[in-house]
Structures are given as C-alpha cells and as structure tokens.
Amino acid sequence: MSQSLLHQMQNQLATLSDARRLLVGYSGGLDSSVLLHLLCQLRDQGQESRPVLAIHINHQLSPLADQWQSHCEAQCQELDVPIQVCRARVERSGRGLEDAAREQRYQAFSQLLQQGDALLLAHHQDDQAETLLLRLMRGAGPRGLAAMPRSRPLGDGQLFRPLLHFQRQQLHDWAVTADMSWVDDDSNGSLDFDRNYLRHQVMPLLEERWPGFAGRWQQSAALCREADEQLQSQACDDLTAAELRSERWGWSLCLAYLQSLSEFRRGNLLRQLMTQLQLPLPDSVHLEQIERQLLQPRDDAQGAVCWGPIQLRHYRQRLYFLPETLALGPPELQCWDLQQPLVWGDGELRAWEVASAGLLLPPGSDLEVGVRQPGDRCKPIGRGRSQTLKKLLQEYALEPWLRDSVPVLRHRGEIVAVGDLWVCEGYGSGDGPGYLLQWQAPARSD
Incomplete structure (x- = not known):
C-alpha cells in the first residue's frame, strides 16, 4: 500500500508540470x-526535484494552537x-x-502564492463526501454539488488536491505503518460543528x-461538475448575446434578450455574471x-432587488447591476479649478485638456460644483432654447438614480456644464482648446 x-x-504531481x-x-x-511525508519521500528518492514549502495557519482558536505550531515546526x-x-x-x-476560519485560511494562502506556485491541500475522498452532503443540505445546485475540484486557480498560483481519490482509512494506515507523528485537533470530536x-x-x-458510498x-460530484461546465x-454564450456593457456606475444587460430566455437560463446567466464579477450569488x-x-414590461425604473453589495434596477430596456449604495455628491457647493480631480461622493470629476470642442472658461476662473436645484434651467450647445434640468436629464437618458447626484458646474452662478453630459451655450471652446469633462464611478478591477 x-x-x-x-x-x-x-x-498526480506529474500533472503539475508548470x-x-x-x-x-x-x-x-x-x-x-501524510501529504507532506509523501512529498518528502518522493523528494528523497529523487522523484521530485521542486522545492517544497510548508504553510501553517495558526488560527489561535484553541488553547493548544501554539503547541500545534511548535509540532509543525519541529516536524x-x-x-x-x-x-x-x-x-x-x-x-x-x-x-x-x-x-x-476557512475563508481566512484561503485568504492567507492566496496572499502567499506566487506566480508558478502550486498549493497542495490534503482533502481526501471522505472530505469530498462530507462536502457534498453539506452542500446538498443547503440546497446547492450542480455547481455546489460538484463539491471540491481537484484543482483551481488561487491568487497568483494554483490550488491542487492530490489525495481526493484516497480514503481517510488508507491515509491513517499509511501513517501508522510509517510510524508518523501528528496532532489531533480537540475540536474534531465536537458535534457542534456540522462536519464533525x-x-x-x-x-x-x-x-x-x-459500503464504498463515498467513492460513488x-x-x-464529477457528473455534476461536467453538467456545471x-x-x-x-451562460457565457447568453452573456455575449445579452450585450454585457460597462456603465458609468456598474454594468447592464439587454432586458429584451433576458426576457426571451427561459427562467432557468436567466438564473443561470445571472449566476455566471455574478461569478465573473466576484460578487455574491443570488x-x-x-x-x-x-x-x-424587473423582468415584466414596464417603463418606470422604481423597482430594485438587492443582495450583498449589489442592487439590480431596470431602465430603457437595460437591466443594471449597481453598487448597493450609489455614490452621491456632497450637499454643499465646492470650488474647482479643473487642475486636479474633484472628489464627488465615492467617484470623481476630472477635466482633460483637448484641442477643440471642450469647455472654455476665462483664465483663472474657478467653478462652483454642486447638485441640481429646483427650477434650474440651462441651454446646451446646439439647442434652440433653454430647458429645465429635469427635462434635459430625461432627454440625455441619464439613469434616474443618478440624476440627484450629477455634478452641476456653475460660473458666477450660471450653469456652464452638467457632468460630462453637455456644455452650455457660451462656454464651448469651438475649434479651439478647452477641457473635456469626465464624471467617473469608483475605480474597479474589471
């Protein structure tokens, strides 16, 4: 044996050639x-030449935690x-x-992994069976019932479980035969923990x-993994067809395409998108x-569905995925010289010098930036007459949930621009140099 x-x-290790x-x-x-000793035996026999490093996470949950750490260091x-x-x-x-504890452990592993590293974990067939049953009790679908994959990306490296096909008893017998020393977690006998x-x-x-149910x-789990793939x-094909688009704040999908799908495929698409965006699943x-x-035909944008850090809204045949709390502008006017980004709620307002068709102000002018006020009117360049901001924001199709926080730029009390939507008559640079405005959402990693 x-x-x-x-x-x-x-x-198993031969599959980790990279x-x-x-x-x-x-x-x-x-x-x-057992996992560490197997690696060391292969190393000592000249069958494994790559460096081996042990990582011990001391959660400090047990009075014996420091003793376990000392044992690991000695071994x-x-x-x-x-x-x-x-x-x-x-x-x-x-x-x-x-x-x-599990989440913190994986966070620590992820931070330690470098490019080209493989993290080996000692999960075995019995662990896999327990994981499958726990997820079944939580009502998991095919992705959850696929249980633990043999390998997956983690941080800058890769997680790998080379013992998944071994039973706990096999590992125990091997450890006894090899006269190994190990520690027994005192919490392993507590029935307060679901896995125990x-x-x-x-x-x-x-x-x-x-008998042998864990192998079956x-x-x-493997069949569930194939189904999930x-x-x-x-879901990836549906995401492409649904025209996933990055918005000023968040993302959006074509509502008409979503409505054309079956309810199951819509849920499948949404779960895939949340996974790609590293957000909690609905x-x-x-x-x-x-x-x-949100999926019934209607013209308003009042409905919202929220979970975790995200909210879903719809507007003009798009389904929007937004931060739970949208960035709002400050309640009082701020002065801005256009030279540095202006912090605006959780976002910012920037000005870029352009050769033409920008905002033009007298030299040394400062702007006052605030939110719209009741009765505000202005005349965008190219319009025949002035209109209320309420009407203009509707025409420019700014999402309703952003209209109360859009930055309104004023010079000596007169509106000269609204966000990066338009510049007002009398303040355009025409064919000469000026400033291009950009109202940005918080930085994100997509």
Missing part, C-alpha cells in the same frame, strides 16, 4: 502530515522542509466559525448500509424578486 500511495502521488514550487497547507493533523525541521507560519484571528462577521456531526454520526451509518458519491458554457428568493419586479 505504501508504494501504491507513492506511485499514485507521483502520477508548477515551480510545491506549497503544502500543513495543519499538523493526520491528512496534511518540518526533521524533514528538512522550510515552514512559513501565519498567525490569524478569525472574525465570524455573522457566519459560522468553520466558514469564517456528519463524520461521527452520519457517515458511519451510511458506510454500514452502503465522488462519481456523482456545460451550464457555464451556455439565491432563489432574489431570483423570484427579479422575475416579478
């Missing part, structure tokens, strides 16, 4: 200890493996302790009734609200 584990481990360093998430427990010294320790404090932020409850109360009964569940491919309640409030 020892040679079989080593041989299969070697075959990795230049192998980092092991090392808790000191049985599973990660790494004995195995001649460098170790990097990250001490972290878990903040629940409304989530369970398990979820909060499954491990100690549920899984043994399933194994007794259906892994096949089901097909759904993602269809649950069934939000999808029902979207169907009822």
